Amino acid sequence: MCGIVGAIAGRDVVPVLVEGLKRLEYRGYDSSGIAVLEPGTVRRVRRTGRVVEMEAVAAQKGVHGQLGIGHTRWATHGGVTEANAHPHISAGVALVHNGIIENHEQQRERLLGLGYTFESQTDTEVIAHLIHHHLRHGSADLLAALQAAVKELTGAYALAVMSADEPERLVVARMGCPLLVGLGEGENFVASDVSAILQATRRVIFLEEGDTAELTRNGVRVFGPDNAPVQRAQHLSDVSLASLELGPYRHFMQKEIHEQPRALADTIDAVINAGSFDPSLFGADAEAILAGIEGVKILACGTSFYAGSTAKYWIESIAGLPCDVEIASEYRYREAFANPKHLVVTISQSGETLDTMEALKYAKSLGHRHTLSICNVQESAIPRASELVCYTRAGAEIGVASTKAFTTQLAALFQLTVVLGKLHGKVNAEQEADYxxxxxxxxxxxxxxxxxxxxxxxxxxxFAGKANALFLGRGLHYPIALEGALKLKEITYIHAEAYPAGELKHGPLALVDEAMPVVVIAPNDSLLEKVKSNMQEVRARGGELFVFADQDSNFAASEGVHVIRTPRHAGVLSPIVHTIPVQLLAYHAALARGTDVDKPRNLAKSVTVE
Incomplete structure (x- = not known):
């Protein structure tokens, strides 16, 4: 979703801003822009489309400055137009904004009454005028005006603001959307994602909810929600620039699919080295907490929800505990029952997924006491709000369609399952050794x-010429069918649905004909014979089957039945192995259709708004 980068330095910051925006392209966007301070004025360049188009215009116009802000926008309020692109300006006050301001209409009416005019349809322009209004009426400086303005906003925001009248400072604010400060030598930076500033520094401060901050060339001051000065810890980012480079691959999605053996090895490394599933994987106090729980509730969105759906089978069958899996955006808006003895598990690649974060807060408000986060980004918001944490070791994931984050989430959830099974007397030493x-x-x-x-x-x-596809799976592999259908529609724009194979006769079979490819996840497990029966139902209606079967299954190709054999059956970890071919199928179908694999239309990597 939208991305922010800003810098104040003794050098031209335009290359820093442009490179930072390119590093943020993976988040999904439809326009971009930068604004820099020149003596007494703000110069701005905005364009719809890709960052390189905006970069070319900035170079043509000779835009330079030592203080500047940049933004990639994913349209929410207002269409994809240059007028709606960020930065927005109000009489010398320029800002960029991630998030959504819920009371923008009321503020717009108020500001219109005060004589302000609006050039865009966005909620962001309201903030620019509001800050300017406070500068004119009582605020001592830009920081004070920002602090006064945000107290009048309802919603989520990450803001970076500068003023032509105060060329020595950049001020920022955070509420509900990620924002961090990068610390340099004689220069400082702000960004919504550490990848945007790795070119300049690895030393970062993660701002917390309600924080504001002031950046000058020589220092950074952070203020808490009450505007009193606070100290926030410095961190040294371990994200490598190499992980953000494409290398020999055509797309980041292809690169990330092929990185999965290493990502999984890194994620399970602690267990393999220890030779056991130790509760300390999840925190120093994990053993006492996990031994006392009586059930598990998993909250997640999108691909992470499918990871949780797979884990439900594991947790109930291996750990012997009831497990409930809910879509976070639904859970947070219903009257839910809370059992304080149930562990709430949140799953998020970015650790900033708004619906998942809000669902976690809601669960706590209902009385849930024990929480665990599975996340790929250290020090992000959801892990910081959780009692226990398990970081996956997938590394930076740039492609919008998640691949290695999903399989490493599954690996982390399996480790949690076995730990729970041990603590609750369901997994003995022999079973642990087998797992x-x-x-x-x-x-x-x-x-x-x-x-x-x-x-x-x-x-x-x-598949490239098809308009629809059906994915089938049973048991543990039904969520993998769901994930395969999601991947196909995300990056090829082919409509795809997934069903438990046993549900065919209850409705979906009406869709099957010779034009409908049917993908079947058919591992050599206890349900294989049932799946074969379901496949016969498809063939009887003229459907064409594309079957992913295990090497050791007794399964032969025939007319209208295409078979690719994955490695021998991987036992309870089979869902992870069977994820790989459905990812590859979606990727290569997208190549054949000529779609934008890494940046599919209308989608964003980090969903930080509703």
Whole structure:
């Protein structure tokens, strides 16, 4: 979703801003812009489309400055137009904004009555005028005006603000949307994502809810929600620039699919090295907390929800605990029952997913006492708000369609399952050793699945001309069918649905004909014979089957039935292995259709608004 970068330095910051915006492109956007301070005035360049188009115009116009802000916008209030693009300006006050201001209409009416005119349809322009209004009526300086203005806003925001009248400072504010400060030597930075400023510094401060801050060339001051000075810890980011480079791959999604053996190995490394599933994986106090819980509630969105749906099967069958999985955006708006003895597990790649964060807050307000976050980004908001944490080790994920984040979430959830099983007397030493061995073999099994890519390319070319597709799975693999359908529609724009294979006769079979490809996840497990029966229902209606089966399953290709064999059955970890081919199918079908794989239309990587 929208991205922010800002800088104050003794050098031209335009290259820093442009490079930062390019690093933020993965979040999803439809316009971009920068504003820099020149003596006594603000110069601004905005364009719809890609950052490179805005960069070319800035270079043509000779835009330079030592203080500046930049933004990539994903349209919410108002269409995709240059007038709606950020930065927005009010009489020398320029700002960029992530988030949504819920009371913008009331503030707009008030500001119109005060004589302000509006050039855009956005909620952001309201903030610019409001800050300017406070500068004119009592606020001592830009920081004080920002602090006064945000107290009149309802909603979520990350803000970076500068003024032509105060060329020595950049001021920022955060509420509900991520924002961090980068610390340099004689220069300082602000960004919504650390990737935007890695070119300049690795030392960062993560602002907390309600914080404001002032950045000058020589220092940073942070203020808490009551505007009193506070100290926030410095962190050294371990994100590498190499992880943000495309390398030999055509797209980040392809790169990230192929990084999964390493990402999984890194995620399970602590368990493998320890030779056991130790509760300390989740925090120093995890053993006492996890031993006392009586059930699990998982809250997540999108792909992370499918990871949680898979974990439900594991937790109930292996750990012997009831598990409930809910879409975070639904849970937060219903009257839910809270059991304080249930563990609330939130799953988020970015750790900033707004619906998941708000669902976590709601769960706490209902009386849930024990919380655990599974996340890929250290020090992000959701882990900081959770009692226990498990960080996946996927590394930076740039492609909007999640791949390695999903499989590492599954690996983390499996580790949690076995820990719970041990603590609740459901997993003995022999079973633990067996699960450990399955986990040890997992990266190799995933690599074998990646080796199927040439066969999957041939399938993908057949999918390119289709308008619809159906994915089927049963038991543990039904959520993988859901994930496969999601991947296909996300990046190819082919309409795809997923069903438990046993539900075919209860409605979806009406859709099946010779034009409807049906993808089947068919591992060699206890449900294989049931799945074969469901496949016969498809063939009887003329449907064409594309089956991912295990190497050791007794399954043959025939007319209208195409089969690709994944490695031998991976036991309870089979869903992770079977995820790889459905990712590859979506990726290569998107290539064949010529869509923008890494930046699919209308979507964003980090969803920080409702």
């Amino acid at each position: 450990l061995e399955q986990l040890r073999q997992l990266p190799g099994s995933v690599q074998h699945a990646l080796n199927l890519e040439p066969q999957i390319v041939a399938w993908a070319e057949r």
